[in-house]
Every structure is written in structure tokens, then in C-alpha cells.
Amino acid sequence: MTRKELFKNTLRKSVHAWKLINELPLSDDESLMLRHFMDQPGFLDLHWRMFVPAIKGQGTEEQKQKWLPLANKMQIIGCYAQTELGHGSNVQGLETTATFDPQTDQFILHSPTQTSSKWWPGGLGKVSTHAVIYARLITDGKDHGVHGFIVQLRNMDDHSPLPGITIGDIGVKFGNGAYNSMDNGFLMFDKFCIPRDQMLMRLSKVTREGKYVPSDVPRQLMYGTMVSVRQTIVSNASIAMARAVCIATRYSAVRRQFGSQNGGIETQVIDYKTQQNRLFPLLASAYAFRFVGEWLKWLYTDVTQRLEASDFATLPEAHACTAGLKSMTTSATSDGIEECRKLCGGHGYLWCSGLPELFAVYVPACTYEGDNVVLQLQVARFLMKTVSQLGSGKAPAGTTAYMGRAKHLLQCRSSIRKAEDWLNPAMVLETFEARALRMAVSCANNLSKFENQEQGFSELLADLVEAAIAHCQLIVVSKFIVKLEGEIKGKGVKNQLKNLCYIYALHLIHKHLGDFLSTNSITSEQASLANHQLRSLYTQVRPNAVALVDAFDYTDHYLGSVLGRYDGNVYPKLFEEALKDPLNDTVVPDGYHEYIRPLIKQHLRSARL
Numbered sequence: 028m029t030r031k032e033l034f035k036n037t038l039r040k041s042v043h044a045w046k047l048i049n050e051l052p053l054s055d056d057e058s059l060m061l062r063h064f065m066d067q068p069g070f071l072d073l074h075w076r077m078f079v080p081a082i083k084g085q086g087t088e089e090q091k092q093k094w095l096p097l098a099n100k101m102q103i104i105g106c107y108a109q110t111e112l113g114h115g116s117n118v119q120g121l122e123t124t125a126t127f128d129p130q131t132d133q134f135i136l137h138s139p140t141q142t143s144s145k146w147w148p149g150g151l152g153k154v155s156t157h158a159v160i161y162a163r164l165i166t167d168g169k170d171h172g173v174h175g176f177i178v179q180l181r182n183m184d185d186h187s188p189l190p191g192i193t194i195g196d197i198g199v200k201f202g203n204g205a206y207n208s209m210d211n212g213f214l215m216f217d218k219f220c221i222p223r224d225q226m227l228m229r230l231s232k233v234t235r236e237g238k239y240v241p242s243d244v245p246r247q248l249m250y251g252t253m254v255s256v257r258q259t260i261v262s263n264a265s266i267a268m269a270r271a272v273c274i275a276t277r278y279s280a281v282r283r284q285f286g287s288q289n290g291g292i293e294t295q296v297i298d299y300k301t302q303q304n305r306l307f308p309l310l311a312s313a314y315a316f317r318f319v320g321e322w323l324k325w326l327y328t329d330v331t332q333r334l335e336a337s338d339f340a341t342l343p344e345a346h347a348c349t350a351g352l353k354s355m356t357t358s359a360t361s362d363g364i365e366e367c368r369k370l371c372g373g374h375g376y377l378w379c380s381g382l383p384e385l386f387a388v389y390v391p392a393c394t395y396e397g398d399n400v401v402l403q404l405q406v407a408r409f410l411m412k413t414v415s416q417l418g419s420g421k422a423p424a425g426t427t428a429y430m431g432r433a434k435h436l437l438q439c440r441s442s443i444r445k446a447e448d449w450l451n452p453a454m455v456l457e458t459f460e461a462r463a464l465r466m467a468v469s470c471a472n473n474l475s476k477f478e479n480q481e482q483g484f485s486e487l488l489a490d491l492v493e494a495a496i497a498h499c500q501l502i503v504v505s506k507f508i509v510k511l512e513g514e515i516k517g518k519g520v521k522n523q524l525k526n527l528c529y530i531y532a533l534h535l536i537h538k539h540l541g542d543f544l545s546t547n548s549i550t551s552e553q554a555s556l557a558n559h560q561l562r563s564l565y566t567q568v569r570p571n572a573v574a575l576v577d578a579f580d581y582t583d584h585y586l587g588s589v590l591g592r593y594d595g596n597v598y599p600k601l602f603e604e605a606l607k608d609p610l611n612d613t614v615v616p617d618g619y620h621e622y623i624r625p626l627i628k629q630h631l632r633s634a635r636l
């Protein structure tokens with residue numbers, strides 16, 4: 028499809044989905060499932076996942092009563108317009124202004140520079156009638172920082188932009204199809220007025236007289252919508268990883284290369300240890316991200332209930348966990364999808380493998396809802412704070428509880444003696460805890476050598492990100508182990524999950540061996556025992572690998588991959604797909620008479636001469 032056709036088709040699908048949700052009707056969970064199978068980014072994502080939650084989280088009761096019924100019936104369509112041309116990560120650096128005018132009781136929204144143009148919001152370019160806009164609030168000449176506002180963008184009769192608003196699509200993005208179904212947009216305000224009651228005032232307020240009343244709760248609650256989406260992105264990472272792994276695993280069982288003596292049957296590529304060493308950790312990651320996603324959903328629900336009761340104690344941890352896990356799982360999944368493409372050899376590069384589009388549509392997850400490095404630095408700040416409070420009497424809790432055992436973890440030596448010890452959950456956990464704590468403490472020690480903490484932080488950014496990743500990996504490993512300790516129906520299933528859990532942990536040790544050795548969390552002998560155990564786990568997973576991806580229960584239609592077909596009938600179907608290509612509509616291609624024939628004839632003529 029052309030961009031215009033793709034966009035229009037996405038409108039058609041979205042509206043059809045909305046109709047089904049209402050007619051059947053579907054519950055919230057079923058609607059989410061429908062979105063999942065629609066399988067295309069579109070304006071509904073931003074309306075339901077960001078616009079509505081922003082009003083719910085930051086609006087007053089009156090604002091919710093006014094706007095939510097309209098939004099819930101989709102009589103207005105909204106998006107989340109925060110990022111600008113000049114600033115995305117640095118939210119405090121946004122430039123759009125919202126100046127209160129006491130004469131008219133309105134805010135005047137203005138884009139003072141080109142870099143202040145809103146740039147990127149999904150659904151903004153062509154669809155949304157409304158947006159939650161983030162802008163600097165100015166009253167009586169004083170800048171109070173960034174706040175949210177509900178703004179109507181387009182005329183409800185003919186969809187034209189309201190006077191004072193310039194709006195459009197930012198253009199084609201990475202890949203063919205992929206995220207181009209979405210109208211990511213730009214927006215400029217030219218002294219555009221909105222009534223005062225359209226500032227989202229649950230946190231801070233502006234009175235009729237123009238007095239600014241600051242929030243009596245943490246101002247970071249304004250970032251709550253991002254926290255909520257980051258949490259869902261972790262579960263989505265598992266879905267995307269599982270999809271790529273399903274394709275690569277099934278195809279690896281079908282594909283044969285080498286290994287036959289005198290014309291016998293060749294080896295299935297899945298039997299090569301190199302293939303297993305690249306594929307099985309990704310299979311394990313798909314499961315691991317699912318379990319940590321379930322746990323994160325619980326954590327998010329818990330913090331939401333606490334916030335409603337004005338208990339803000341766990342907010343920093345919820346922020347660190349959602350930010351860090353969003354970052355870690357999306358980076359691993361993007362890399363994993365690309366690895367799956369390579370695991371499928373040349374055919375993985377074909378569009379009909381399903382992997383190129385999956386990669387193209389998935390990879391912006393490393394950037395949206397917070398650049399992955401910027402988010403790990405938030406985790407690092409949280410860790411540095413926690414380390415600095417050790418010994419102050421305030422015991423670290425939740426995912427940093429292990430830091431409370433700093434004395435032991437800083438000096439303990441791993442008691443792994445034989446390869447099977449690497450299947451001991453306590454020993455594995457302690458190894459990850461020691462590595463994470465030692466990396467964090469080492470950063471904190473290095474930071475303390477700087478007179479200026481912020482300067483030190485800047486200097487040590489790369490180390491801090493590594494410490495943050497180590498902490499996040501510990502969370503994933505620990506939640507996998509907790510899952511195994513819970514009730515799992517069927518001994519066979521439990522055994523398979525156990526194998527995957529230890530593959531996940533041991534492959535991380537192998538991949539980050541430098542960290543584990545340099546922090547003395549393990550010795551090189553213990554590292555080689557881990558490798559030995561990993562190879563043995565691969566052998567145990569091998570006979571069940573295809574069943575473990577069949578368990579994701581993806582239909583062929585959803586996978587959209589010739590290589591990942593359930594029936595393994597890959598080669599005839601590759602031919603079928605090739606023959607569908609428009610280039611094969613004619614035997615002699617368009618352009619032959621114009622370019623190829625004259626070229627060949629010229630050679631023939633010169634040959635005769």
C-alpha cells in the first residue's frame with residue numbers, strides 16, 4: 028500500500044474494531060486482545076493509552092466528568108502531545124508556553140520558536156480532534172514549569188485546524204508499512220486561547236485571579252501516564268520477542284545444512300550448538316519478559332492504589348522499575364528480532380519471513396516513552412540514592428531489598444563448585460545480587476571522588492548505565508525464579524520453565540562475563556562451569572523447543588511468516604509468495620525495451636564489428 032492507502036486502511040480497521048468493541052460488547056481485556064490482533068499502530072493507541080489516562084490521572088473531578096464521557100464514547104479523539112522538535116527526553120526543557128491572561132480568564136498557547144513545535148505525537152498529524160498538550164505555565168510573568176492542558180485542535184464539523192493552529196504529519200518513518208500506519212504529527216500554536224478550566228488541575232492550579240497554587244503532592248505525578256505505558260511496553264516486549272523466536276525456532280527445525288555423509292539427510296540447523304546458543308536465550312527471554320511483565324503490572328496496580336490513598340512512598344521504586352525494565356526489555360527485544368532474522372539465514376531477509384516488518388515496527392520502542400539510555404540513568408540515580416542511604420537506618424525495600432545485605436554481598440564468594448550448582452536458585456540469585464550491588468557501590472565510590480556530584484554523574488554515565496542494567500537483569504532473573512516457586516500446573520511444564528529460567532540467567536553471565544569477573548562475583552572456573560551447564564540445558568530444551576514456541580499459540584495469520592508456518596511447509600510457500608510479486612506479473616519486465624534491450628543490442632553490434 029502507498030502511505031495514504033495504509034493510513035486510510037488503518038482508519039478503517041480502527042473504526043471497525045471500535046464498532047466490534049461496542050456491538051459485541053468486549054470487556055477491557057478483550058478489547059486489548061483485539062488491539063493486539065489488529066497488529067498495527069494507530070490513533071486508538073494514543074487515545075486510549077495516553078489521552079484518556081492523562082485526563083484520568085491529572086484532571087480534577089469536574090474535568091473528568093466533562094471530558095471522559097466524550098472520550099470514552101470517542102466523540103472526541105485525543106493524543107498526547109509532549110515532545111517537541113527541540114526536546115523530547117528533557118521534558119523540563121519544553122518551550123511551548125501557556126500564559127495566563129487574567130483579563131479573559133484564558134491561557135494563551137504559543138510556540139515561540141521553531142524548536143518549540145510539537146513533533147512526533149501519534150494521532151496528532153491527521154486524526155485527533157483534541158490533545159493533552161504539555162507547555163510551560165506562565166502567570167504574571169513567572170514560569171512555573173511544564174503542565175498539561177486539554178486543547179481542541181480541529182473543527183468538529185469539517186475537521187479543519189482551528190484558527191491559530193498549524194498542524195500536519197511529520198513524514199515517512201523507518202521501514203515499509205510498519206509504523207507508517209500512524210500519523211505522527213507536528214503542531215504550532217499562534218497565540219491560541221483556551222479557557223482556564225482546560226489546564227489539568229488535579230495537581231497544581233491557577234485561580235481566577237491568576238494565582239498559581241502549587242501541587243501538595245509530588246509533581247512527578249504529572250509523568251504518571253508515561254509510567255503506565257512503560258509498564259505495558261514490558262509485556263509487549265515479550266509478545267514481540269515470542270513472535271520472532273517462534274518464527275526462528277520453527278524455521279531452524281525445518282532448515283537443513285551440511286552434516287550428511289554420502290548424500291544422506293542433512294542436519295537440522297537447530298541442532299547446531301551455535302544456533303542453540305543464539306536462539307534458546309531469546310526463547311528464554313520471551314518467557315522471562317512475560318513473567319516480569321506480569322509482576323510489573325502487579326507493582327503498578329499496587330502503587331496506583333497507594334497513590335490514591337496519598338501514600339507516595341513506593342513511587343520512586345515504581346518509576347525506576349518501569350523505566351529500567353522498559354529500557355532493558357525493549358533493547359533486548361529489538362536486538363533479539365534482528366538476531367532471529369540472521370538465524371533464518373538469507374530467507375530471513377525476505378519480507379515474507381515476517382521479520383523485517385516486525386523489526387521496523389518494534390524498534391522505535393527503544394526510543395518512545397523515553398530513550399532507553401535516558402531511562403537507565405533514572406534507574407542509576409535511584410540506585411545511587413539507595414546506596415548513599417545504606418547504613419542510615421532506612422532499610423532498602425522492594426527490588427533494592429538485597430542492598431540491605433550489602434555487608435554480606437560485598438565480601439561473599441560464590442560457593443559454586445560443580446556445573447549442577449548453577450541450577451540452585453539461591454546461588455544464582457546471590458551471584459546476580461553481588462554483581463549488581465558491587466557495580467552500584469563502585470559507581471557510588473567513584474562518584475564520591477568528585478566535589479561536584481552532578482559533574483561526577485556526567486563523567487560516569489556509561490558505568491552508571493551498566494550498573495542500572497545489572498540491577499534490571501537481577502529483577503528479571505529473580506521474578507522468573509519466584510514464578511517457578513509458585514504453582515505451575517504439570518511437572519513437565521515446570522521442568523521446561525526451569526530449564527529456560529537457568530538458560531536466561533546463565534546466558535547473561537556469559538554475555539556480561541566482564542562484569543561478573545571484575546566484581547569478583549564469580550571466578551573464571553565458575554564461569555566455565557556455567558557454560559558447561561548452559562550447554563547441557565540447551566540439549567534438554569532442544570527436543571521441546573518447537574513445543575515451547577507453539578505454546579505461544581500464535582496463528583499463522585498473526586505470525587505473517589512463511590518461515591514460521593505451523594506446518595513447516597516452507598519451500599513451496601516461498602515459491603508461492605515469490606510468484607505473487609508484481610515483478611512476476613509479466614515474464615519480460617517493464618523497462619526491458621527502454622533499457623535492457625538497447626544495452627544488449629549495442630553489445631551485439633560491437634561484437635559483430
Ligand SMILES: CCCCCCCCCC/C=C\CCCCCCC/C=C/C(=O)SCCNC(=O)CCNC(=O)[C@H](O)C(C)(C)COP(=O)(O)OP(=O)(O)OC[C@H]1O[C@@H](n2cnc3c(N)ncnc32)[C@H](O)[C@@H]1OP(=O)(O)O
Pocket residue numbers: 066067068072073076107109110115116117118119149247248250251253254256259260263342343346381384385388394395396397398401405408587
Ligand atoms: C508485523 C507487524 C507487527 C505490528 C505490531 C504492532 C505492535 C506495536 C507494538 C506496540 C504496542 C503497543 C505500544 C503501546 C503504545 C505505545 C504508544 C507509544 C507512543 C509514544 C508516546 C511517547 O513517546 S510520549 C513522550 C514520552 N517522553 C518521554 O518518555 C520523555 C522522557 N523523559 C522523562 O521522562 C523525564 O524528563 C526524565 C525522567 C528523563 C527526567 O525528568 P526531570 O523532570 O528532568 O526530572 P529529574 O530532575 O531528572 O528528576 C526529578 C525527580 O523526579 C523523578 N522522576 C522522574 N520521572 C518520574 C516519574 N515518571 N515518576 C516518578 N518520579 C519521576 C526522578 O527520579 C527524580 O527523582 P529524585 O528523587 O529527585 O532523584
Ligand SMILES: Cc1cc2nc3c(=O)[nH]c(=O)nc-3n(C[C@H](O)[C@H](O)[C@H](O)COP(=O)(O)OP(=O)(O)OC[C@H]3O[C@@H](n4cnc5c(N)ncnc54)[C@H](O)[C@@H]3O)c2cc1C
Pocket residue numbers: 073107108109110113114115116117146147148149206211391394395396397398399400401404488
Ligand atoms: C514512533 C514514535 C512515536 C512517538 N510518539 C510520541 C507521542 O505520541 N507523543 C509524544 O509526546 N512523543 C512521542 N514520541 C517522541 C519520543 O517520546 C521521543 O523521541 C523520546 O522521548 C526521545 O526523545 P528525543 O527524541 O528528544 O531524543 P534525544 O533526547 O534527543 O536523544 C538523542 C540521543 O541523545 C542521548 N541523550 C539524551 N539525553 C541524554 C542524557 N541526559 N544523558 C545521556 N544521553 C542522552 C540519547 O540516549 C540518544 O542517544 C514518539 C517517538 C517515536 C519514535
